[in-house]
Amino acid sequence: MKKRVLTTRENLPGTGPDRLAGAAEVVAWSGTGRPGPDELAALARGVSAVLALGNDPVDAALMDAAGPALRVVSLASMGFDNVDRDAAAERGIVVTHTPGVLAETTADLAFALILAARRRIGAAGAGLAAGSWDLFRMRDFLGLDVHGATLGLIGYGQIGRAVARRAQGFGMRVLHHDPYAAEEGLSTPVSLAVLLAESDVVSLHVPLTPETRHLISARELAAMKPTATLVSTARGGVVDERALLDAVRAGRLHSAGLDVFAREPMGRELSPLVAEPYVVTLPHIGSATEATRAAMVDLAVDNILDVLADRPARTPLPG
Numbered sequence: 001m002k003k004r005v006l007t008t009r010e011n012l013p014g015t016g017p018d019r020l021a022g023a024a025e026v027v028a029w030s031g032t033g034r035p036g037p038d039e040l041a042a043l044a045r046g047v048s049a050v051l052a053l054g055n056d057p058v059d060a061a062l063m064d065a066a067g068p069a070l071r072v073v074s075l076a077s078m079g080f081d082n083v084d085r086d087a088a089a090e091r092g093i094v095v096t097h098t099p100g101v102l103a104e105t106t107a108d109l110a111f112a113l114i115l116a117a118r119r120r121i122g123a124a125g126a127g128l129a130a131g132s133w134d135l136f137r138m139r140d141f142l143g144l145d146v147h148g149a150t151l152g153l154i155g156y157g158q159i160g161r162a163v164a165r166r167a168q169g170f171g172m173r174v175l176h177h178d179p180y181a182a183e184e185g186l187s188t189p190v191s192l193a194v195l196l197a198e199s200d201v202v203s204l205h206v207p208l209t210p211e212t213r214h215l216i217s218a219r220e221l222a223a224m225k226p227t228a229t230l231v232s233t234a235r236g237g238v239v240d241e242r243a244l245l246d247a248v249r250a251g252r253l254h255s256a257g258l259d260v261f262a263r264e265p266m267g268r269e270l271s272p273l274v275a276e277p278y279v280v281t282l283p284h285i286g287s288a289t290e291a292t293r294a295a296m297v298d299l300a301v302d303n304i305l306d307v308l309a310d311r312p313a314r315t316p317l318p319g
């Protein structure tokens with residue numbers, strides 16, 4: 001009898017979904033809005049694997065709803081703060097994610113946010129779309145230079161290093177702060193205090209953990225230059241969003257570029273950051289290219305097929 005697998009979305013990209021359907025009976029959540037815990041629990045009964053996205057809550061209740069057949073929770077995401085790892089370990093469930101395949105694409109987006117926030121691309125484009133363009137003025141939509149600026153990377157893993165490589169082309173000086181970084185590469189390791197004080201752009205590349213929650217709060221924002229830009233493609237919880245709003249509104253920080261928020265998705269109740277003229281906001285699209293989303297799903301499927309065939313998972317969560 002074929003094993004059952006739950007996917008928390010239907011119509012996933014890549015070749016993985018067909019391979020999965022060939023090997024297992026796939027049940028997919030197909031509602032609108034966000035999958036509710038009860039809906040997922042009802043579908044999970046008896047499944048051997050769950051393929052979930054990076055902000056679907058995968059908690060003990062979902063694991064218990066699946067029952068003892070559940071062997072693997074496979075995330076099509078690099079981040080894994082949405083999974084109760086202790087609950088999975090207690091139940092002997094392997095948890096996997098998709099590092100590597102999305103690093104370059106997410107670094108591209110971080111760089112797009114750096115450029116958009118400092119060069120006021122969103123505001124200028126919206127200004128044009130909203131009206132007419134009658135006169136070229138020397139002082140319209142003035143931004144701040146990216147080339148030659150100092151970039152501070154908080155977190156120097158795969159994505160942080162990919163951003164550092166891009167920064168070389170812009171002639172930037174690159175600093176990083178990461179107590180866990182194994183290599184220095186193109187960037188100079190510094191303390192958090194030095195990074196905040198010297199950077200023109202601070203870009204976040206850390207996972208959300210108890211240690212990094214609100215890593216950037218009022219104190220850190222006050223330590224940054226008033227001409228600086230904060231960029232995050234990491235997780236919303238790393239930044240105290242209220243403190244960021246206050247800093248930008250008070251002109252204590254030049255700008256911000258955010259792809260991630262503490263509350264995702266936002267539905268119609270948008271964060272006040274979305275309407276701020278010096279804040280560029282995006283709906284968590286860091287990995288959203290055709291090739292990368294397909295590669296993420298393919299790897300997530302490979303992880304499931306490996307575990308169900310008693311092979312070691314390719315990309316289990318780091319210990």
Ligand code: DGY
Binds near residue numbers: 080287
């Ligand atoms: C990731 O892979 O962690 C992206 O942010 C998508 O969730």
